[in-house]
Amino acid sequence: xxxxxxxxxxxxxxxxxxxxxxxxxxxxxxxxxxxxxxxxxxxxxxxxxxxxxxxxxxxxxxxxxxxxxxxxxxxxxxxxxxxxxxxxxxxxxxxxxxxxxxxxxxxxxxxxxxxxxxxxxxxxxxxxxxxxxxxxxxxxxxxxxxxxxxxxxxxxxxxxxxxxxxxxxxxxxxxxxxxxxxxxxxxxxxxxxxxxxxxxxxxxxxxxxxxxxxxxxxxxxxxxxxxxxxxxxxxxxxxxxxxxxxxxxxxxxxxxxxxxxxxxxxxxxxxxxxxxxxxxxxxxxxxxxxxxxxxxxxxxxxxxxxxxxxxxxxxxxxxxxxxxxxxxxxxxxxxxxxxxxx
Ligand SMILES: Nc1ncnc2c1ncn2[C@@H]1O[C@H](COP(=O)(O)OP(=O)(O)OP(=O)(O)O)[C@@H](O)[C@H]1O
Numbered sequence: 001x002x003x004x005x006x007x008x009x010x011x012x013x014x015x016x017x018x019x020x021x022x023x024x025x026x027x028x029x030x031x032x033x034x035x036x037x038x039x040x041x042x043x044x045x046x047x048x049x050x051x052x053x054x055x056x057x058x059x060x061x062x063x064x065x066x067x068x069x070x071x072x073x074x075x076x077x078x079x080x081x082x083x084x085x086x087x088x089x090x091x092x093x094x095x096x097x098x099x100x101x102x103x104x105x106x107x108x109x110x111x112x113x114x115x116x117x118x119x120x121x122x123x124x125x126x127x128x129x130x131x132x133x134x135x136x137x138x139x140x141x142x143x144x145x146x147x148x149x150x151x152x153x154x155x156x157x158x159x160x161x162x163x164x165x166x167x168x169x170x171x172x173x174x175x176x177x178x179x180x181x182x183x184x185x186x187x188x189x190x191x192x193x194x195x196x197x198x199x200x201x202x203x204x205x206x207x208x209x210x211x212x213x214x215x216x217x218x219x220x221x222x223x224x225x226x227x228x229x230x231x232x233x234x235x236x237x238x239x240x241x242x243x244x245x246x247x248x249x250x251x252x253x254x255x256x257x258x259x260x261x262x263x264x265x266x267x268x269x270x271x272x273x274x275x276x277x278x279x280x281x282x283x284x285x286x287x288x289x290x291x292x293x294x295x296x297x298x299x300x301x302x303x304x305x306x307x308x309x310x311x312x313x314x315x316x317x318x319x320x321x322x323x324x325x326x327x328x329x330x331x332x333x334x335x336x337x338x339x340x341x342x
Contacts, residue, residue, distance in 0.1 A: 005091060006052035007187055007219045008076055013049045013085035015071050015243075018042035021083045034242035045071035046082070047243035053187075058213060058220040059248075062230040062266075063240035069223045072240070073189055076221065077110050078102055089187070107136060111185030115192040117176045119164040125151060126160040129178045136183065143182075150178040153212065170201040177212075190222045194229070206232055227266045231255070231275050239263050252280025273302040273338045281334060282318040282327030290328060294319035297326060301337050308334050 014025055018041050028037070037044045045068050053059045061069045074080040075087060078094045087094050089105065097105065119128050126147050133143035151160055154174040164172055173193060180188065194202045206229060213220065224230055230237045231251045238248040239262075247259040255275045258264035279297030294317035295304055307316075308331060316334075318327040 004055050006088075007055050007057075007090060008051075008053040008221070009086075009088040009091075010049055010051050010072075010076070011086045013046055013072075013075060013087060014044070014083045015046035015068075015075055015080055016042045016083045017045055025084045034244075044068075044243040045080075046075060048085075049243075049245050050085075051238060051245060051248055053219060053221060055219055056217045058222060058233060058235045060222045060224060060230040060234035060237045061240060062224055062227060062237050064225060067240040068243040069225070069240055070191055071243070073191060073221055073223055076187075077106055077112070077189065107132070108183065109186045111180035111183060111188045113173075113176050113180045113188070113190045113193045115195050117164070117169075117172045117196075119172060119175055119179075121164055124161050124163055125156060125167070125175050125178075128164070128175055129182050132179060132183050146182055147178075150181045153181065153215075154178045155208065168201075169197050170205055173197065173205065174208075177209075181216075186219060188218045188220045190220065192223055192225070195224070195226070202229075209233065227270070231270065239266070250280065252276050256280065271302075272340075273305070274300055276301050276337060278304060278316075278318045278329050278334070279320070279327060281337070282329050285317075285325065285328050288315055288328050290315065290317040290325065292317070294323070294325050295329065297321075301334050304334070305338055308338060 016025055016037070018024065021042060024040065024042055034044050034047060047068070049072060061072060063069050071080060075082050076089070078087070078097070082095065089109070094102070094105070120131065123131065126144070129151055130143040130147040133146060148160065151157060154177050156171060156174050156178065159167065159171065164175065167175065176193070194205045197205060210233065222233060234251055236248055236250055237254055239246045239254070241262055247254060247263045252275065254263060255267050255270055255272050258267050277298060277300055278295055281301065282297065292313060295307060297318045297320050301308070311331065314331060316329045316331055317325045318329050320326045
């Protein structure tokens with residue numbers, strides 16, 4: 001991960017729901033499980049989570065319904081006051097902010113997109129997208145210019161005067177995305193943005209989203225309960241269960257080395273060759289004598305299938321995107337993944 005300070009830093013964060021969570025947490029003995037806490041009359045929405053989000057990173061929070069994804073992300077923007085621990089955004093402890101500072105933080109730094117789109121039905125696409133700029137007091141001309149710009153960015157040019165009811169689900173979510181981008185947020189929170197869309201449109205939106213992210217390079221926290229979606233989008237995935245993070249790692253590492261049985265269950269059906277990259281499987285060079293042209297570390301094992309089958313080297317040098325050899329791939333290990341024998 002980069003050496004720059006994290007955009008979001010959560011340390012030992014708890015969010016308990018119940019009668020007097022703060023005093024309960026203070027007197028709670030260490031090692032209390034989710035079920036113990038429930039027996040005491042509390043729900044551990046977030047249980048001792050420590051996680052950092054790097055600048056420009058796409059962190060996907062994945063977990064089944066009720067695992068605590070939304071609660072954790074609500075803590076990041078202090079839509080929930082946390083019960084214990086600390087959350088810093090750009091180095092600032094957000095529990096120390098007053099109401100006005102919080103509103104500023106959310107309005108200027110944070111963009112949010114929800115599953116339900118949340119569009120204003122009596123406003124056109126243009127006015128929906130310009131709405132957060134209006135809230136910010138920007139003048140009419142500037143907000144129109146900016147709204148037109150982001151509408152174009154999400155591929156809705158020509159539909160500026162449509163009303164939400166005249167758009168498909170995918171198009172409505174594009175409006176939601178454009179609206180959240182209008183304020184140029186540093187941090188972008190997306191809570192299951194595509195789960196109301198049918199599978200084909202959903203995939204299309206994921207591709208669009210990756211394209212946008214390539215252009216914009218935002219710091220993103222993306223919630224999903226769909227493991228395949230997480231694998232497609234994430235730089236790192238945090239897998240939650242009972243309010244806790246079971247594992248937070250790159251898709252390659254999660255698929256190759258699931259930390260718990262629970263995580264392993266998600267990976268069972270996954271076609272690993274389509275997820276794992278050469279660089280994820282590569283080992284350190286460690287004095288191996290390497291011969292011949294290197295392979296692209298950013299390619300998946302599936303994308304390298306032809307090379308892996310035809311090449312007869314035992315060890316293949318793996319290069320980064322600058323062409324520098326950074327590791328070595330055992331061809332047999334890669335072939336095993338390709339053949340589903342791993
Ligand atoms: N305001 C609240 N009061 C009491 N319990 C709550 C509250 N909000 C969330 N919870 C509980 O906290 C736990 C985590 O909920 P959360 O909504 O974060 O899960 P989630 O993983 O986002 O689920 P989903 O995928 O269904 O949205 C659940 O057991 C939920 O019932």
